[in-house]
Amino acid sequence: MIVRVRGRALPDGEYVDLYADGDRWTTDPVPGAELVAEGWLLPGLVDSHTHPxxxxxGDPMDEEILRADLHRHVDAGVTMIRSPGLPGEPPEWFGADPELPRAVHAGxxxxxxGQFFDGWGxxxxxxxxxxxAAAQALRTGWAKIIADWSVGDEAVPPDVMTAVVEAVHAVGGRVAVHSQHAAGGDAAVAAGVDSVEHGMWLDAGHLPDMAARGTALTPTLSVFQSSLAAARERENSPRKRWFVGGAEAHPALVVAAAEAGVTILAGTDSRPHGGISAEIRALAGTGLRPHDALAAGSWAAREYLGLPGLVPxxxxxxVVYAEDPRTDLTQLEHPVAVILRGARVR
Structure with missing residues (x-):
């Protein structure tokens, strides 16, 4: 079937009538095309931080689990993922299967x-x-560095992080950095990494520099919020104070980052997969405009990853919705249709 969709296309809301010519949109009528959906059109949702x-x-990569995880993403309207860290090198079909999301990854x-999960990385x-890092980026375009880990651990020093960034950029790659402590965030921003993942306890004074350099922030806000209530009930300890204090301050950091012009990316991080709508709603819950929260999980994320939107x-x-999802973000859970690589997959 040759797919045709029409309606108001975000982010501008202009009316478009699009035909899938293979895996490319065109406004030129394609003989035999069938109108499969009409409504409000997004260029496809993006989960920019997921580990399927x-x-x-610590468990090894399991192809059956990987397929199931990716199908959950598609069911949620996700047509593109970035995986800054995987349990192992993925199979050849990862990112290429026509029924599963496009993908970039950092291996x-x-x-x-002495840091990170045993059995992984x-x-x-x-x-x-x-x-x-450079060898990984040469293979896949991205490398992921764990800048810091547990309370009391030493973060990767700034000069080492700078050497990582220089080596990766020299081969044309990009660097994503896990940071949940101030020292790790300091090193990541000073080095000019391409994205800070989580960013808990990130010094807000770094935000103008991040905006100027094009360093994105993927706050994975919903996963912290889902754990906060239980964390508050734990016995007092350095780890509790670190997590609760950081998670409570995180929404304000996200707002400040957006106001400073930092690119915000929506990412879900943990299981279960397919929760991108919850992350977008969490971003909106910080005070971001629904338009900007949706951008973080759609057109802005696609642009950051090198994919244009709904243009020839x-x-x-x-992803097609009956109404403008910016007026009610819960609509994200009820797409009328999901189009991936020119075919309707939902």
């Missing part, structure tokens, strides 16, 4: 010795980090 493929931290995480000395020549992805 394993049931629990397994890269961490300092690669451990490296400071001298080895730039070499490992763009990849033929779209």
């Amino acid at each position: 493929g394993a049931e629990a931290p 397994p995480w890269i961490a300092q010795h 690669r451990r490296a000395t400071h001298a080895e980090l730039p070499v490992l 020549g763009a990849p033929a992805d779209a």
